[in-house]
Amino acid sequence: MSSKKVYVVGVGMTKFEKPGRREDWDYPQMAKESGTKALQDAGIAYDEVEQAYVGYVYGESTAGHRAVYGLGLTGIPVFNVNSNCSTGSSALFLAAQAIRGGLADCTLALGFEKMQPGSLGSTFNDRTQPMDRHIDLLAQISEVRFPPAPWMFGAAGREHMQEHGSEPVHFAKIGEKNHRHSVNNPYAQFQDEYTLDDILAAKEIYSPLTKLQCSPTSDGSGAAILASEDFVDRHGLAGQAVEIVGQALTTDFETSFSTRKAKDVIGYDMNVQAARQVYEQSGLGPEDFQVIELHDCFSANELLLYEALGLCDEGDAPRLIDDGQTTYGGKWVVNPSGGLISKGHPLGATGLAQCAEMTWQLRGTADKRQVDGVEAALQHNIGLGGSAVVTAYQRAER
Template identity: 60%
Template structure:
C-alpha cells in the first residue's frame, strides 16, 4: 500500500540574469537548500537521499552542490530531463517515500546558464531534439529564429489557424504574468507592461514577440519531502502540504505527426492531467491556484486546454475572460511564471513547487491567492516529459 507524501519545507533563490550576480551553482544550491531545510526545521542529517537536478553541467554537479549542505554519505542522484528536470527530481523523491523505501528526501534544482538562446553543446553526436526539429521542418519549414521559439511559435500559429485565436490573446498571457511578477521579489523581471508594449516588442517567430518569451536565468530551488510518519514524529503537521497525485508522461507517436501543438507536448500534458485528477478524485473546478510551464505565451494558452481549464480551442476566450488572474476562477502563475520570474532549467519545477506551497500555507505575501486549498503544477520539457502535480494543504 502506498504512503502519503508531504512537502514540509521549500526554498528558492531570487532568479537572476546569467552573470548578473557573482555566484556559482554550489552557492545557488546552498542558498535554496538551506532555506528548505530551515523551513522544514530539520537538518541535512535527516535527509536520506538527495535528487539534484540540472541540465547544463558535468557529471557529478549534484554531489558538488549537495556537499554545500553536508557530507553525510547518502545517495545523491544527478537528474536531467530538460526543462522538466526539477519536477522529475521531485517525482523521484516522492516515489521512494511513497513506496516505503525512505522517509525524508531533498529535491534540489539549480542552473547556471549562458546568455542568449539555448544551443546544442555537442556537435559530434545526435541532437536529442533532432527528431523534433525534423518534424517541425516538415510541418512548417525552418527560419533563422532559435529552434525552440520556432517550435512554440508554430504551435501558436496552428492554434490561430484552427480556432481563430488572435495574436493579442497570447500577448494577454504575457501581460498577466509580467503584472503578477511585480508582486514577487524573487522574480528576475519585475516590470509591468501594457499590451501595446508587449505586442510592439521585437518580433521573434509567429505571434511571439520578445516580451512573450522566457529568459535564460541563474538560480536554484529546493523542497524537503517526507512521509506521514516523519511529519508526525517531527511535529510538522501545521506546515505539511500533501502531494495528492503526481504523474509523468513522455512522448507517444502522436507527438511526431502533423500537429505543431502536439509537437510541444499537448498530448503529454492532457494525459498527465487526466491521470492526476482521476487519482485524486478531483476536477479542474476544484483547483484554486496553478503554476504552469509558460516558456512562451503560446504554451500557456495551449496548456489551459490540456489541463482541462477550458474546452479545446477556447484558450483565447479564457485569457480574455479574466478567469486566470486575481478575482477570476483560478490564478495562473502568480509567481510571474517562466516568462517573468525566469527559467533556470533545473530549478524551474522546484520553484513552481515552492510557490504553490507558499500559496497553500498562506505565505505568499502580496501575491497570496485568498483561500487557496488545492494547487496544480505543470512542468514541461521537450524531448520530452510532462509532469503534473496536485497539492493540498
C-alpha cells in the same frame, strides 16, 4: 499496490537572476542557498535527509553531488537528474516516489542552473540530438526558424490561430498578465509591469511571439524537502505540511509524431495524459483548483495548456483569456509568481520554484501574491524531448 502519503515540509529558492549578474555566484552557492532555506523551513538538519535528487541541464556529470556538498557530507545516495526544462519537477517526482514506495522517510529535491546569456544551444554536436525527430517533423509542417525553441512553440501558436481563430492579442494578454503578477514576487528576475501595447510592440521573436512573451535564460536554484506521514508526525510538521495528492510523469507518445500537429510535437498529448492521471489519482478536477503554476516558457504554451489541462474545451482558450478567468478575480490565478516569462527560467530550478510557490499559496504565506481561499493547487512543468510532470497539492490538515 498500496503507497504512502508524501508531504512537502520545507521549500526554499534563490532569487532568479540574469546569467552572470551576481559575481562569485556559482552553482554550489546557489544550491547551498536554496537547500539551506528548505531545511530551515522544515526545521530539520541535513543529516535527516536520506536521499537527494539534484537536477540541472548544463553541467558536468556529478555536479549534483558537488551542489549538495555545501549542505553536508553524510554519505547518502545523490542522484543527478537531467530532463531538459522539466528537470526540477522530475527530481521532485523521483524524490516523492522514494517516499511513496516506502524507500525513505525524508528526501531532498533540488534543482539549479548556471546559464549562458542568449538563446538555448546544444553542447555536444558530434552525436544525435535528443530532439532530432521533433525538429525534423516540425520542419516538414512549419516554416523553419532559428533559434529552435521560439520557432517550435511559435509554430504551435500559429497552428492554434489557424484552427481556432486565436489572435496575437490573446498571446500578448498572457505576457501582460504574467509580467503584472511578477511585480509582487521578490524572487522574480523581472518585476516590471507592461501595458498590452508594450507587449505587442516589443521585438518580434517568431510571430505571434514578441520578446516579452518569451522566458529568459536565468541563474538560480530551488529546493524542497519531502517527507512521509510518520516523519511529519514525529517532527510535528502537520501545520506547515502540504500533501502531494496526485503526481504523474509522462514521456512522448506515438501521437507526438503521428498526428503531424505542431502542438503534439511540443508535448500537448503528454500534458493531457499527465493531467488526466493526476485528476484520477487525486479525485480532483480542474474546477477544484484555485491556483496553478504552469510552464509558460512562451505565451503560446500557456494558451495551449489551458486546453490540455482541461481548464476549457479545445479551441476555447481565447475566450478564457478575454474573460479574465486566469488572473486575480477570475476562476483560477495562473502563474501568480510571474511564471517563466517574468520570474525566469533556470532550467533545473524551474520545477522546484513552482513547488515552492504552490506550497506558499497553500500555507497562505505568499504575501502580496496570495490567492484567496486556496484549497488545492496544480503544478505543470514540461521539457521537450520529452517529459511532462503534473503535480496536485492540498493542505495536510485536509
